[in-house]
Amino acid sequence: MTTVPDSPTSPARQPIAAPPASATPAPPAAGPVRSARHTALALAAVCLGFFMILLDGSALNIALPAIERDVHGSMAALQWVVTIYTIPLASILLTAGSISDRWGARRLFVSSLAAFTAASLLCAVSPNLTVLVVARFLQGIAAGGLLPTTLAIIARTYPDPLERAKAITVWGATGGLALVAGPLGGGALTELLGWRSIFLINVPVGLITLYLAQRYAGETPRRESRAADLPGQLTGIIALSAIVAYLIEGGSLGWAAPVPLLLLAVSVVTAVAFVAVEARSQHPMLPLAVFRRSAFSASITNGFAFQFGGYGLQFMLAIYLQQRWGLSAERTGVYFLPFGVAWVFGTIVLNRRLVHRGPRFLLWTGALSSFIGSVLLLGVTDQSTWPLFAIGTGLTGLGCGVFSPSLNAAALLAIDPAYAGLGSGVLNTARQVGMAMGVALLGSLIGMHDIQFGLRLSVVLVALCFFAIIALSVRYVPRKETA
Numbered sequence: 001m002t003t004v005p006d007s008p009t010s011p012a013r014q015p016i017a018a019p020p021a022s023a024t025p026a027p028p029a030a031g032p033v034r035s036a037r038h039t040a041l042a043l044a045a046v047c048l049g050f051f052m053i054l055l056d057g058s059a060l061n062i063a064l065p066a067i068e069r070d071v072h073g074s075m076a077a078l079q080w081v082v083t084i085y086t087i088p089l090a091s092i093l094l095t096a097g098s099i100s101d102r103w104g105a106r107r108l109f110v111s112s113l114a115a116f117t118a119a120s121l122l123c124a125v126s127p128n129l130t131v132l133v134v135a136r137f138l139q140g141i142a143a144g145g146l147l148p149t150t151l152a153i154i155a156r157t158y159p160d161p162l163e164r165a166k167a168i169t170v171w172g173a174t175g176g177l178a179l180v181a182g183p184l185g186g187g188a189l190t191e192l193l194g195w196r197s198i199f200l201i202n203v204p205v206g207l208i209t210l211y212l213a214q215r216y217a218g219e220t221p222r223r224e225s226r227a228a229d230l231p232g233q234l235t236g237i238i239a240l241s242a243i244v245a246y247l248i249e250g251g252s253l254g255w256a257a258p259v260p261l262l263l264l265a266v267s268v269v270t271a272v273a274f275v276a277v278e279a280r281s282q283h284p285m286l287p288l289a290v291f292r293r294s295a296f297s298a299s300i301t302n303g304f305a306f307q308f309g310g311y312g313l314q315f316m317l318a319i320y321l322q323q324r325w326g327l328s329a330e331r332t333g334v335y336f337l338p339f340g341v342a343w344v345f346g347t348i349v350l351n352r353r354l355v356h357r358g359p360r361f362l363l364w365t366g367a368l369s370s371f372i373g374s375v376l377l378l379g380v381t382d383q384s385t386w387p388l389f390a391i392g393t394g395l396t397g398l399g400c401g402v403f404s405p406s407l408n409a410a411a412l413l414a415i416d417p418a419y420a421g422l423g424s425g426v427l428n429t430a431r432q433v434g435m436a437m438g439v440a441l442l443g444s445l446i447g448m449h450d451i452q453f454g455l456r457l458s459v460v461l462v463a464l465c466f467f468a469i470i471a472l473s474v475r476y477v478p479r480k481e482t483a
Helices: 036-071 075-103 104-122 129-157 161-193 198-200 204-216 228-252 258-280 288-292 292-324 331-337 337-357 358-380 383-403 404-413 417-446 452-478
Strands: none
Touching: 036 075, 036 129, 036 161, 036 198, 036 204, 036 292, 036 331, 036 383, 075 104, 075 129, 075 228, 075 292, 075 417, 104 129, 104 198, 104 204, 129 161, 129 452, 161 198, 161 331, 161 337, 198 204, 198 228, 198 258, 228 258, 228 417, 258 358, 288 292, 292 331, 292 358, 292 404, 292 417, 331 337, 331 383, 337 383, 358 383, 358 404, 358 452, 383 452, 404 417
């Protein structure tokens, strides 16, 4: 049986004497007094690392048709270029925390960043699609080690709670900026220098970030940590990989073809095995007790739906504009400006001004805007409907910007504070799984012979995701962060 007690989901929230290693401990004691310049440069390092992870994906969406022409890959193969990155990223997030405990967050950050930079160079010089897919897989592993360490370094750098909250706001805004810079910059780079430049630009940025992290970021305390849950990791990775492979190959070979059906069977069997392993493990990667509280399960579902809808929509529309409308990569990036700019405005301006209303209000109102925007996209047909495309994507991006920062707050409200690290890890894993499945399924639909029907079916699925966030938030999410 799992060693995790009922306390993660207990309404009474009784004290826990010894939280697991995956949980986030109390903020470490402040180290030596550091200058404002040092702390700012340390924050710049983690934000640049976070920016690279997000920029890489959003810029790549624009470049996929150019890659297809260059390496002569199928749509299914191009989806693997995207999903082979998110699968390992999602799979190792939960164990990256324990590695960080043993190594120290800065050490893991620097090691992962170096690996991400090297893998980016390999992507840029890939001679064929096979090498590119392998390089993207290595990028995903490195990103999985990089992502969880950013907030740990911020907590160490900013021991004062108020200053730490401001730093986390800057960190969160970095994600919104990546959504603007990705499509626009990715389109411009692809047109001017070719798709390889999207990966090549990571090399100088990565080297600068490595210097800043080594020079200015402080190391977090090292602690003894439990052994990694290898059976849970193995069954989880296989189950996730198999279901994503089923969605990709089913779209190209047929849903009832032998290979997709075999992949579906593998995913079901290994998913059942994963649940059984986690229920019996002494040190489970994912303690099942955390899902006994409905508010936490709803928050995790919201995270999955957000990434499926918000990021899957971006991937699918980038393919549609270039294949159906015949736009260049650069012009496609321009068409995505309303989406990205509205997202940043929603995050930096509206979310900060309305945060006192609590996560429930931000979640359902933001998701409502995204729902309306996605419904409007059902009317998009030829290039003459570009105003509808701009309004629809703008409202969708605005809503995502309003509610996405509150996903963490809602999840952590629903779990015992001693398990905050575990809750954050589960949420980030669900989000990355949502992205992988969104890209796989929506990519297969947009690759249908009738691309217009594929667009509408994809948009319906996205709208249903945002509607689910509205319903789950109103029903289960607490009204206030002090609840």
